[in-house]
Amino acid sequence: MSFVDELAAALPDGAVVTDPDILETYRYDRTDWLTPGQPAVAAFPRTTAEVAAAVKVAAAHRVPIVPRGAGSSLAGGSQAIDGCLILCVERMERILDVDEVDQTVTVEPGVLNADISTATAPYGLWYPPDPASKAFCSIGGNIATNAGGLCCVKYGVTRDYVLGLEVVLADGTVIETGRRTIKGVAGLDLTGLMVGSEGTLGIVTRARLRLRPTPDGAATLVAFFPTLTSAGDAIAAITRAGLVLSLMEIMDRTTVSAVDDAYRMGLDRDAAALVLLQSDSPVPVRGAEVARAAELCEAAGASYTATTEDAEEADALLQARRLAIPALEAQGTMLLDDVAVPRSRVPELLARAEDIAAQHEVTIGTFGHAGDGNLHPSLVVPREDDGTVLQRAMTAFDDLVLAALDLGGTITGEHGVGRVKAPFLEREIGADNLAVQRRIKRELDPLGLLNPGRWL
Ligand SMILES: Cc1cc2nc3c(=O)[nH]c(=O)nc-3n(C[C@H](O)[C@H](O)[C@H](O)COP(=O)(O)OP(=O)(O)OC[C@H]3O[C@@H](n4cnc5c(N)ncnc54)[C@H](O)[C@@H]3O)c2cc1C
Incomplete structure (x- = not known):
């Protein structure tokens, strides 16, 4: 049986999509300046068992999988890869449990960030990490990218709120990580390993999150x-x-x-x-x-x-x-950078961004979370550009990343490495560190099927 036929047989009616028009919309994320690959098929599971079944079929046919939440990645992380299965969890959108006493909420990965706080508000509880995209990004995507947001300067990022996960591994095994308690030190921290792994180590199918009083x-x-x-x-x-x-x-x-x-x-x-x-x-x-x-x-x-x-x-x-x-996007194609520096060096990063704009004769709009040193210098390329400005903008983009590293910062504060920052990762973390990360990847995903060709 072909891969698509076997996938369709493993999942309920309507869960597998090959319609080219629909595939076209799920090919892209929000990294407009990079062209995605052509997916073979998309699957929209509703349960963990269905995710595991899809992963097993993909593994048997050696088909790469791009896990996908709401597709708002700005790092090219959820863009399609040629011939891939887009495994989109947007139909797994239930809020399963709110525990007032333990101040936790258990959710499926497709739940939108903002809907969590709406659901917990009647209990006087709130889920703090608030990306500017909170109205349209999924909690699974937030966990996979360790998303930050506006109030993270006081309350911390996604990682600080994930107590436990259910994850489907590359061979279809389902594991539970983490705990229900506030404290707990049993075993290695696989929850921490999964947070920020950008769909390269497993697919998050459920999450238990901490809440705070509103x-x-x-x-x-x-x-x-x-x-x-x-x-x-x-x-x-x-x-x-x-x-x-x-x-x-x-x-x-x-x-x-x-x-x-x-x-x-x-x-x-x-x-x-x-x-x-x-x-x-x-x-x-x-x-x-x-x-x-x-x-x-x-x-x-x-x-x-x-x-x-x-x-x-x-x-x-x-x-x-x-x-x-969206306002900068309305002015042209946007190459949105995401870098972070120690807070004390924010003024220098702002000055460097101005210098880089002048040097390469490009427009840079800088905004971001200044309180935690995380800025988004964004290059805007006119839509009528013949490629000349885009070329200069790409060089300026790289210079901004290098400036952040030079100031003791990081190549990505919150959007993730994805496709966009992969060439810079080794420069930040070093060859030995990256080699350890690749060993972990090989152990968990020996066939290299989960979101390949990004950074792991
Ligand atoms: C206007 C705008 C504002 C933004 N503001 C912020 C901001 O303030 N802070 C911030 O951090 N980000 C921001 N972002 C970026 C983006 O919204 C975040 O990266 C978000 O966490 C992505 O969630 P998503 O559901 O759209 O994930 P997707 O784009 O679908 O996927 C992102 C990554 O996560 C992986 N993934 C998705 N779901 C799963 C899953 N269930 N299991 C395993 N891997 C998975 C994908 O493979 C991919 O690598 C913004 C984006 C836009 C367009």
């Missing part, structure tokens, strides 16, 4: 700066002062103008940078924290500051930040 509000500060470095200095001063804010985001002039062009928000387009800060400490601490942050911004040279405790006003400001990517 904060009862927040105070928000917006500050505009005349130079990028003064904005960077303000962020460094706030951190040095020991203020633990729940959000510290930055957008440069190019990004602010793109958001204003696309969504007409009345933002100050003359300022070099917009900084958004938030404290979700209890009243009255949050007001005092934000007032102190405003003083520090002004001391660093802010041209304008304003604070609000109104939830709607704050959400509109945060929305401006969340719309940064």
Whole structure:
């Protein structure tokens, strides 16, 4: 029997798709500037047993598998590979259990990030990691990329919230990792190994996640700066002062103008940078924290500051930040970089991004999670470009990654290595470290079928 016939026989009706038009939509992720391969078939399992069955058939036929959640990867991680099976878990979308006392939630991998906090809100509980894509990315994808987000500066990243996983391995074996308890040191940390493994070691089919009590509000500060470095200095001063804010985001002039062009928000387009800060400490601490942050911004040279405790006003400001990517995408093809540096070096990274833009004569819009040193300098290539600007932008993209490494940082803060950063991984972690990672990969996936050709 052919691979597709055997797959169709192993899964329920409607779970296997070969329609070229549908395959075309699942070929891509959000890494628009890279061309994906041509998949052979896509499968949409609803249960762990169905995932395991699909994996076994693929292994028997030596067909590569691209695990897929919602396809919002910006690292080319969920793009199709030639001849692959796209194993998409979007139909595994149940929230299975909320435990109020243990403050945990158990979910299937296709559940969208934002839907978790919506479901746990009636219990006064909240799932903190909040990628800007939270409305449309899946928790399985978040776990596979160890996603970060806006409030991670205070609350940590996905890894800090994953207590245990159910994972289908490359031979179809189903394992449980982790525990139900807050503490626990039995055996090697396979949960930690799976988090951030980008679909190369197994397919996450269930996750038990920690929750936190929902904060009862927040105070928000917006500050505009005349130079990028003064904005960077303000962020460094706030951190040095020991203020633990729940959000510290930055957008440069190019990004602010793109958001204003696309969504007409009345933002100050003359300022070099917009900084958004938030404290979700209890009243009255949050007001005092934000007032102190405003003083520090002004001391660093802010041209304008304003604070609000109104939830709607704050959400509109945060929305401006969340719309940064679609707004820049509206201006052309976007090569979105994702690098992180020690917080103390954010001003230098901002200055390097400006220099690189000037040197290669390209447009770079920089925005990101300045509080944890994770920035997204993004190159925008006009759609009518004949390839000349794209070539310069690709060189500038590489230079940004190298600048982050030079400043003691990392090639990816949250989007993952995927296809995009694979050429840089060894430079960051070293040959011996990478060799160990490849040995682990070979042990768990000897046929090399899970998301091959990325970085492992
Ligand atoms: C506008 C926009 C804003 C964004 N903002 C942020 C942000 O603030 N922070 C951030 O971290 N990211 C952000 N991202 C990137 C992206 O949303 C994240 O990487 C997200 O975690 C991907 O989830 P997904 O469900 O779309 O995964 P996919 O794109 O489907 O897959 C991503 C990777 O995970 C693997 N994978 C997916 N599901 C599974 C599974 N069940 N088991 C094993 N492997 C799996 C895939 O093989 C792939 O390698 C943003 C993206 C966009 C488009």
